[in-house]
Amino acid sequence: MAKRLALILPNIFCGNAFLIRQLSRTPTCSCIRHLADLKGGKPTLNESYIQQVLTSHYMKFESGFTCLKTICPKLGKSKTKIIDSEMLYINKTTGHFVCNSCGARGEWPELEENLKTLSHQKQRKNCFRDASTVEYVIKVEPESVRDILKNAVPVKDLPHEEFAAIQEKFGFQELTVATLSTYNVHYDQSAGHLLLPYVSVDKIVTGIKRLTVVTSEEGSHSFIRETFVPPRNPVTELFGWQVDDKDTDEVIITKSEFDVMAVYQKTKLMALSLPKGSSVLPVESLPSLERFAKITLWFGNDVKAWESSKQFVKKLNEQRCFVFWQNGETPVPLQAIQEKISLIKVLKKSKPAYYKSIVSFTQMRNEVFAEFTHFQQAAGVKWKNYPTLNKLLKGHRRGELTIFTGPTGSGKTTFISDYSIDLCMQGVNTLWGSFEIKNSRLNKIMLQQFAKKDLTNHMDEFDFYADKFAELPLYFMTFFGQENHDTVLETMKHAVYAYDIAHVVVDNLQFMLGIDRKADRFHQQDLTLAAFRRFATSMNCHVTLVIHPRKEEDNEELTQASIFGSAKATQEADNVLILQDKRLIAKNTKYIQVTKNRFDGDLGVMFLKFDKESRSFIVPEKSKRVSKQQTPGSEDTEGQAVTKEEES
Known part of the structure; x- marks a missing residue:
């Protein structure tokens, strides 16, 4: 295999990494997925720059709705008419490319590098076009898909009574056999799977969505579970090309x-x-x-x-x-x-x-x-593990800025990690920017929280939970330590466009800004906060920003005034959450305090208990009631939280 790759690599046009993955047939997804690090971590890519590169290589192009369209360079530049099967599409915003001729796809840096390589090769008698060792993705139906369809029955061949039962089971009573047959729908009678084939634009079956009716553990209700064959993360195809009308x-x-x-x-x-x-x-x-x-x-x-x-x-x-x-x-x-x-x-x-x-x-x-x-x-996505937070904030909403603070070592990253995974499991596409903790360490914590157990003692279950965790719409920025906020914001914008991110976590502001002796730290932080505020509003994306507090006495409760550079931070924020840690002076006194809630004004607290096995904060079944005049832990009254309305 190594010898085979050595022959191919000097000649490939698009998607080096993509091609290597196809030849070696090794899985590429893991429980950590990083954004493409354009220009060494400075994603300044735009349509103008892409056009300049194409022009410098004498490539003719057209500007479409979302992509620049040109011809695959391996076909030569003398062609005047471009047909769709020879088209190379380059996304105007991200530079992601798809080549219909090669069947390859990849990120802009791969394409730009290969265009340079191709220019050098053509100076040497055009060796790229004559190379017989070049291999690209072969557009064929995967063997696993072929086997599954072979062992299943087309819906048109099912008895009328069985088809009617399947209609009721999956909830599509009004769809006819003829319609489902048009889309080549099959049914696995032995396993009870409904099979929906996904085909490419050129009508090749690329995968199957398998639907299964599953009963909940409590037996109270049933739901449809969806899985893809072969497993793919992310899934990039659209369903419905079976009836593609070329004239529309x-x-x-x-x-x-x-x-x-x-x-x-x-x-x-x-x-x-x-x-x-x-x-x-x-x-x-x-x-x-x-x-x-x-x-x-x-x-x-x-x-x-x-x-x-x-x-x-x-x-x-x-x-x-x-x-x-x-x-x-x-x-x-x-x-x-x-x-x-x-x-x-x-x-x-x-x-x-x-x-x-x-x-x-x-x-x-x-x-x-x-x-x-x-x-x-409209109140937003509800947390499953934090019902008290739902009572206070009502939900997690797009377009808002949340400031989160707490004493050093109190567990800010641990809580906000669990808080974000809870939302991510409900389909909230999430981007993490961890400037204080390396992504590998952060993902170890997240995987343990996701599995709800310490996998150190259950390594035989690691692959199972890692595979499930990899299915979450969770992404990570590759920055660590000090970074210019413009670069971070460009990466966030790229993520919102490319991955439909709805929630960005920045942990934490001070580590991102670092120490610049020539700059006014407060002024620099104010500019950054204003930029994050504009991003949340203009991109309709929720931003959770972790900020360290100023130094306080150990026995003093943190307030909004404790937040470093608090005036601008609390003004810009829609929500302010403080992790209070008073374990040294009273038992069971670690809690989240909501001190600002722009959505409807409810304020209050949510008591927490740390579970070492899962490295998660959980809400005790019987947490103590708190009011402005009471010290946490001083009363025995049971309750989950106190809001402004309840206090009044």
Whole structure:
């Protein structure tokens, strides 16, 4: 294998690392995933720079909605007409490339380096084009997929009674056998799996989403579990290319495969669905959407659907996108046909996503209406392990800035790690920037919290939990120690675009800023806080910022005034959380104190207990009630938290 790679490496065009992974067939995902470190940690990439590089290599290109389109260099530069099968797509924002001719994909630094290599080779009698050892990704159906489909039954061959039972089991009673057959849906009778094939634009089966009905451990309800074969993380394909109409320039994007089939069954319009609901639009899928001049995002009428729509129109180019404004009257396609609602009439309610400005209340009316009618959803994602935090903050919301502080050694990183994993497990795409602790150490803590046990004593279970942990939408910046805040913000913006990040954790501000003897530390921190505030608002992304407090006496309770550079920090923040640690003067007195809550004003405390086995903070079943006049631990009254309303 090493000899084979040695022959190939000097000649490859795009995606060195990608090609090596394909040849060696070794897994590339792990429980740690880092963002591409562009330009040595300084991601200054933009469309202008990419155009300059292409021009310097005499490559003709066209500017599309999201990508620059050019021809695969190995085909030569003399061609005047570019066909889709020879197209090289380069994302304008991230530089991520997909080559239809080679079948390779990768990040911008790989492409730029290989273009330089290619130029040198062509000076030597064009050896790249003549090389017979060049290998690229072979577009074939994976063997595992072929075997699974071979052992399953096409739905069209199922007895009528069995098909009706499957319809009820998976909740798609209104979809017909003919519709499911169009998308080559199969059923594994022995295992009870419904198999939804994912195909590429050129109709090659690349994988299968396997749906299984599972009963909860309590036996109280059933839910559908989704798995991909072969396992892929992240999944980059869209479902629905089986009915690709080459003549249409319009497409509907949904969050479910059943919604795709519902749209096609009732309208014969082309529809595609995202692989993981409405939480992620893979940047790798954007080139296949370049030819569509109109894209309608149809995710439903809840707050999460609206937030996803706003996020995706930025990535897709808002001038070609249509969305459904929040009005409580837009069911998803499958639900619409079950309720006998005309899908054509619903589609007519979609509106252009692009507005130069909002000039009146009328244009915001539906959004304001949704704030009232969907209050629980507007309040944000709820924590599962911290019900008291839900009572105080009501939830975790996009577009906010949370300041978190606590004494040195009190467990700030440990708590905020568990706090973020809780949200991540519920589909909140999260980016971590750990400037104080190395990512390997941080991930050890996170994996232990995720497994809820000390894996040191259970190493035989490491692979099981690591594989599950790797499925979380969790990413890490590669910075450590002092770093310029502009560089950090550029990386955060890149992550929001490429990975649809909804939550960024920065731990912590002082380590990121470092010590600059020539600069005013307070002024530098104020500028950084203002930049994070603008980022949270403009990118509609929640930022949790850990800040060390000023030095206080050991027996003094921290307040907002204790936060280093507190005036600007507390003014900019939507939420302020303080980890109070009074273990030296009273038992069971480590707790989270909410001292600012801009959403609805509720303040209070949440008592914590540290569990060494899982390295997690848990809420005691019987925590003590606290008021402004009481010392934590001085009363025996049971309760979870005290809010401003309760105190009054």
